[in-house]
Structures are given as C-alpha cells and as structure tokens.
Amino acid sequence: MNNLNFGLTIPAIMLVLLLLVVSSLYPDLSQAMAGNAMTFVTNWFGWLAQLASLALVFFLFWLAFSKYGAIRLGDDKPEYSNFSYGGMIFTAGVGASLIYWGIGEPMYNLQSPPLFADANSYTAAAWSVTYSMFHWGITGWAIYCFPAIPFSYAFYVQKKRTLKLSTLCEPVLGKNPIVAKCIDLVAIFGTLAAFASSLALTVTLLSEGVSQLFEIDNNLMLQGSIILLFVLVLFVVMLVGFNRGISKVSDYTVVAAICFALFVLFTSNAPFILNNVTDSFGVMLDSYFRMSLWTDPVQQSGFPQSWTQYYWFWYYAYLIMMGLFITRISRGRTIREVILYTIFMGSLGCAFFISIFGGYAVWAQLFGGYPVQDWMSEGGLTFAVVSLIQTLPAKNVILTVFLVIQFFLMLTTMSSASVATAMLTTNQLSLRGDPDNKVKLMWAGAIALISFSVFLCGGGIDTIKSLCVVAGLPMMFVYAILVKQLLMQLSNGQAQEGQSEELVEYQEFMP
Template sequence: MKNLNFGLAIPAVALVIVLLFVSSLFPVQSQAMAGGAMTFVTHWFGWLVQIASLALVCFLFWLAFSRYGDIKLGEEKPEYSNFTYGGMIFTAGVGASLIYWGIGEPMYYLQSPPLFADANSFQAAAWAVTYSIFHWGITGWSIYCFPAIPFAYAFYVKKQRTLKLSTLCESVVGTNPIVAKTIDLLAIFGTLAAFASSLSLTVTLLSTGVSELFGIDNGLWLQGGIILLFVAVLMCVMLVGFNKGISKVSDYTVVMAIAFALFVLFSSNAQFILNNFTDSIGVMLDSYFRMSLWTDPVQQSGFPQSWTQYYWFWYYAYLIMMGLFITRISRGRTIRQVILCTISMGSLGCTFFIAIFGGYAVWAQMLGGYPVQQWMSDGGLTFAVVSLIKTLHAKSLILGVFLIIQFFLMLTTMSSASVATAMLTTNRLELNGDPDNKVKLLWAGAIAMISFSVFLAGGGINTIKSLCVVAGLPMMFIYAILVKHLLIELGVVKGKQSDHNAVPLEKTVTD
C-alpha cells in the first residue's frame, strides 16, 4: 500500500461516511438541507450547466474533426477491439440504472410531461421516450468523455506517472496546495457519492427481484448479502487481471443484455416499439437545441431543474471516474477515435435499450392495459420495474435472467469505479495505467462499505443524491479549467505548458 495516497483516500471516504452518519441521526434535517442546497444549485446555476454542457458538445466535435483529432495517445496499437472498447465504456457509464430508468423515466414523463403537454396525453407520450433518450444521449456522454482527453494526453503523450486532477489544473490555477487538495477531494467525493447511490439503487432493485422470485424477506440481511456478493465477485475479477477480468465480463454482459433486450422486443409489441422509437428520434432531432436550453422560466413546472439539470450535474460529479477509466483503456487510439467512439457507442447503446424498455412501458401503460403507474404508486419504481418484467413470457425465468444481467452491469461499473479511484489516488502509475490490485480492492471495499452504510442510514440515499448534484457544480467549473489546460497543452492558446516531457504537437500527430 506504499503507492496509495492516504492523504486523499482517507479524507474522501471519511467525508462520505460522516455525511451518511449525520443523515442517519438527523434524517429530516439533513435531507432538508441537502434538498435546499440542490434547489439553490439548480435554480441559480441550472441555466449555466445547460449552456456549458451544450458548448462542451460543440467543443468536442470541433476537437475531433480538427487537426488535433489526429494526435495519438501512446505509441502502441489499440489494446482492445472496437467492440470490447465500446462495451467497456458503455457498461462503465450506465451500470444497472439504464434499464431501471429506461422504464421509469417515460412513466414519470407521462404523469408530469415537459414542454407544456397535458398529463397522460398523446403529446406527453410523444415526449416520454424522447426525453429519456435525450438525457442518456450525446450531451451526457460528452460530459463523460471530455476529461479522458487531458488525462490520456498527460499520461500517454507527456508521460506523467501520476493522474491527480489537481496536477492537470496547475497550468491554469497554479500550485496552491489548499486549492489542489480541494480539487482532488471534490473529484473523489463526487465519484464515491455518485457511485454509492447508484449501487444502492441497484441493490434495492436486486433485493426486490430476489424477494419476489424466492419469497425471501426483503430486508437489510438480503441487501447486505448482495453487496457482499458484489465484493466477492469483484475480487475474483480484479485478481484475474484487467484484460481477462473486466474486459471479458464487459463483453459477455453486453451480449447478454442485447439478447435480453431483443427478447423483450419480439415477445412484446415490436411494431409499437419500433414505430415509437422512430417517432422519438424524429422528435429529438427536431427539438434537440430546444430541449438542451429549455429552462421553463414562465410556467415554472420544475421539469428542467428536476430532470435535465439534475442529470447534467450528476454527470459532472461522475466525470473523474469515467475520464480515468476511459484513459486506462484508450492507449494507442487517437483523440478523434476516443471522442467519436465514446459518444457514439454510449449514445447508441442507451438509445437501443431505452427504445425497447421505455417503449414497452409506454405501450403497457397507454395501450396494453397494464397499470404501470399504479404499480409505481403502490410500491415505488423498483416494484413497477419488477412487475413489468413479470408481464413477459416465462416470467420467473425472465425475471431471473434480468436480475443476473443487472448484477453484472453493476459489477462492470463497480470495477470501473474501483480502477478510476485507484488511479486517482496512486502516487505513481505503471506505464499500462493499471493500479496495484491491493489499491483497487481497497477501493472496492470502501465503495461497498459506503453503499451498505446508505441502507443503515435509512434516508441517507436522498441526501447523498442531492449532494452529488451540489458536488457537480464546482466540477463544472473544473471542466472549464481542463478545457483551458488542454488548449494550452495542444498549443491552441498561450500559457504555461506542464514540464513533464513536453512533446511537440507535430510529433504526436499520426501520418
């Protein structure tokens, strides 16, 4: 453990644990404070996050198709095939939340629709899957993708052996130790909090499904057992190694998920789902900029704040995990390949699953006679998701397969989070970017411990989710710092380049 930066690891974990402990002692007050902070952030800075995120999309496409897009990140050939590379990015970014929200979001949008539509109207139905695809599409994956570029450039081109976020920010903000420590702690806190809430959500879904399938009491023992199972399987994956572990699990999980989605498509109402998908894509292409910048200042429905801005801040809180993980697997690729592959594979993958599961949910509620919204009202979204899956043929078998896929989707995300936080807190990385197994396992255990403490804290999950959004605000400004840093490193604007083995641009561009 000599290579672990304890000065970053211990304070970050302690901060999340303390917040959960306080929220368990004072659940009402802590949720009120966290909710108030989230409301303040979205209402005062929501407009800014929407403009900044759209600007980031434009910046990345400019970068990809400029001469800088030819810069190769490392001298070796790409380590993974395009399928494996795209699959690892996709599974790391979505986890088990995609199918959960792919079903849930359209139902919420039917009840409280955007852009002045009436609840449960045909107009609301047109927006339901459209907005889900939008929230899991190009903008979100652009936020995920961008930090990988300065990280990978520093690691593979400039040969820096440490990837602390503060190191990349030095060319813009200087070397103040307090500022540097704050930036690094924010990065780790955002990753831990965002991932802990995602894992807790998945564990809740799995425990509900297992309880329904086997008649087991859905309590703390079952939830704790699922978390321990995550840790045990993750340890095996880590010990096998990155290439034989995470990459293979990702490949098999993607294939299983695609096969399951196709089963749902052709065992339900495929005609409606395909037509609804086509219509949703048309609506989104027609309204992409409207959706990106809609703040609803007059009607004040709260939809952009509760959904679009919430998602964008959430993505910013997750930025370091995704940026570092994409860095780890991008050696040998050009900047253009990283940008286009990440955005396309992520967006198309999410569109595929949301179109099928969201489309089926809309059909079930609007035309199929299944009371999905009533299930949500009676038992929450988790119960509604499990109940909808049980409407398919061979319901017990299909529910079991669904739960297995959800488990492995979350496992790949957990692996990614462990690798990313290990990279961020490793004093000196090896050339392949892979941290020491002991450090990765330490972070896997820390993430599991934090996730279990969410259940022990009762209402702590809502507090953590709100704080993720609050943490996303400063990370948005750090994005701006990283953009300037990258432009300085590439020589686009004048500034002080880092002193780590500076490489002329012309020598990093492929022929």
C-alpha cells in the same frame, strides 16, 4: 499500499460516511438542507450548466475533426477490439441504472410531462421516451468523455505518472496546496457518492426481484448479502486481471443484455416499439436545441431543474471516474477515436435499450392493460420495474435472467469505479496505467462499505443524491479549467513538434 495517497483516500471516505451518519441521525434536517442546497444550485446555475454542456458538445466535435484529432495517445496499437472498447465504455457509464430508468423515466414523463403537455396525453407519450433518450444521450456522454482527453494526453503523450486532477489544473491555477487538495477531494467525493447511490439503487432492485422470485422478505440481511456477493465476485475479477477480468465480463454482459432486449422487443409489441422509437428520434432531432436550453422560466413546472439539470450536474460529479477509466483503456487510440466512440457508442447504446424497455412500458400503460403507474404509486418504481418484467413470457425464468444481467452490469461499473479511484489516489502509476491490485481491492471494499452504510443509515440516500448535484457545480468550473489547460498543452505540443522538424531539416543541410 505504500503507493496509495492516504491524504486523499481517508478524508474522502470519512466525509461520505460522516454525511451518511449525520443524515441518519437527523434525517429531516439533513435532507432539507441538502434539498435547499440542490435547489439553490439548479436555480442559480442550472441555466449555466445547460449552456456549458451544449457548448462542450460543440467543443468535442470541433476537437475530434481538428488537426488535434489525429494525435495518437501512446505509441502502441489499441489494446482492445472496437467492440470491447465500446462495450467497456458503455457498461462503465450506465451500470444497472439504464434499464431501471429506461422504464421509470418515460412513466414519470407521462405523468408529469415536459414542454406544457397534458398528463397521459398523446403529446406526453411523444415526449416520454424522447426525453429519456435525450438525458442519456449525446450531451451526457460528452460530459463523460471530455476529461479522458486531458488525462490521456498527460499520461500517454507527456508521460506523466500521476493522474491527480489537481496536477492537470496546475498550468492554469498554479501550485496552491489547499486548492489542489479541495479539487481532488471533490473529485473523489463525487465519484464515491454518485456510485454509492447507484449501487444502492441496484441492490434495492435486485433485492426486490429476489424477494418476489423466492417469496422471501426484502430486508437488510438480503441487501447486505447482495453487496457481499458484489464484493466477492469483484475481488475475483480484479485478481484475474484487467484484460481477462473486466474486459471479458463487459463483453459477455453487453451480449447478454442485447439478447435480452431483443427478446423483450419480439415478445411484447415490436411494431409499436419500432414505430415509437422512430417517432422519438424524429422528435429529438427536431427539438434537441429546445430541450438542451429549456429552463421553463414562465410556467416554472420544475421539469428542467428536476430532470435535465439534475442529470447534467450528476454527470459532472461522476465525470472523473469515467474520464480515468476511459484513459485506462484508450492507449493507442487517437483523440478522434476516443471522442467519437465514447459519444456515439454510449448514446446509441442507451437509445437502443431505452427505446425497447421504455417503449414497452409506454405500450403496457397505454394499450397493454398493465397499470404500470399504479404499481409505481403503490410499491415504488423498483416494484413497478420488477412487476413489468414479470409480464413477459416465462416470467420467473425471465426475471432471473434480468436480475443476473443487472448484477453484472453493475459489477462492470463497480470495477470501473474501483480502477478509477485507485488511479486517482495512486502516487506513481505503472506504464500501463494499472494501479496495484491491493489498492483496487481496497477501493472495492470501501465502495461496498459506503453502499451498505446507505442501507444502515436509512434515508441517507436522498441526502447523498442531492449532495452529488452540489458537488457537480464546482466540477463544472473545473471543466472550464481543463479546457484551457488542454488547449495550452496541445498547442505547446504542436509548437515543439514543429521546432523539432525544423531542427531536423536544418541539420540535414548542415555541411
């Protein structure tokens, strides 16, 4: 533990816990203040987030196919197979939230549709799955992907042994201890808060499923037991090691999730789902730029602010965790491979699951005779998701399989978050990029403690979610700094390589 940066670790954890305690003591006031802060951020800077995120997509594709795309991150061969590499990126980025929102978001889009469509109309149905795939698609994965490039270049090419975000920003900002501390704390806070709320959502879904499956009360004891189970299994995975632990769990989880999705496809209404996803892809390809830049300034429905901008700021708050985790598994890959695998494996994987689960939810609501929207209004989205899964054949067996898959999807994300935060707060990393096991286990316990505190503090989850969006704002500007820093480092590296080649040629012609 001597290698742990306590100056970053303790303040970040205490800040999240303090916010949770305050939000529980003053729930109405704290939620109102956090909500007002989020409204201010989206109203004043939401348009900028949409422009910047679209520009980032163009920048990454330019970088991938430029002369810099061939730069190899380290001298070794890739450590993981293409399937394992893509699977770990995918599971780290989506967790158990994908299926949850893959069902829930299309239903919300049906009720309150975008782009001036009428509620529950055919136009709303056309947008329902389309917008969900868009929010989990190329733009979001581009935001996740970018920080992995400067982190990987610094670690594997420049051989830097510390990966604090402030260190990467030094060539642009210079050395300022106060600014550096603020940047690192915001990065850790965004990771902890975003992941804690995601884990809390997953625990809520699992506890609801277990409650219905075994007909027991869905209470704090059940939720705490599920969090404890997460921690115990995660400890085992961490102790087994990265290659035999996280990598294997990710592989098996991806295969199981794909099989489950195919089961849903062929036991529900496959023709509708396949036709719907084809239509949704067409609508998205036709309207990608419209969706990317739609701010609705005249009608002011609030849809872009509540959904698109919320997602983008959420990704910005979560980006360092993803950037560091992708860095850990990208040794031996080229910059081009990192960009293309992350964006396409992530977005296509999300499209696959959303098209099936979201398509089934739309069919169930409009044609299947299942009142999904009524379930949402009566018992909340969690109740609606579990109830929809129980409409499938062998409902108890399928619900059990669904809950197990959700557990391991979130476990892989929890593993990724523990590794990333450990890397961010480690003073000197090993040559392989692995933090000490004690540091990873400490972060796993801290994340679990924060997540359990969400339930103890009652309504604190809404405040934390709002503050994640607020935390995403400064990270968006850090992105601009990282872009400039990366271009400086890449151009300097190319210049030094050119000078080395000229020196070799000169030496060869020396008498």
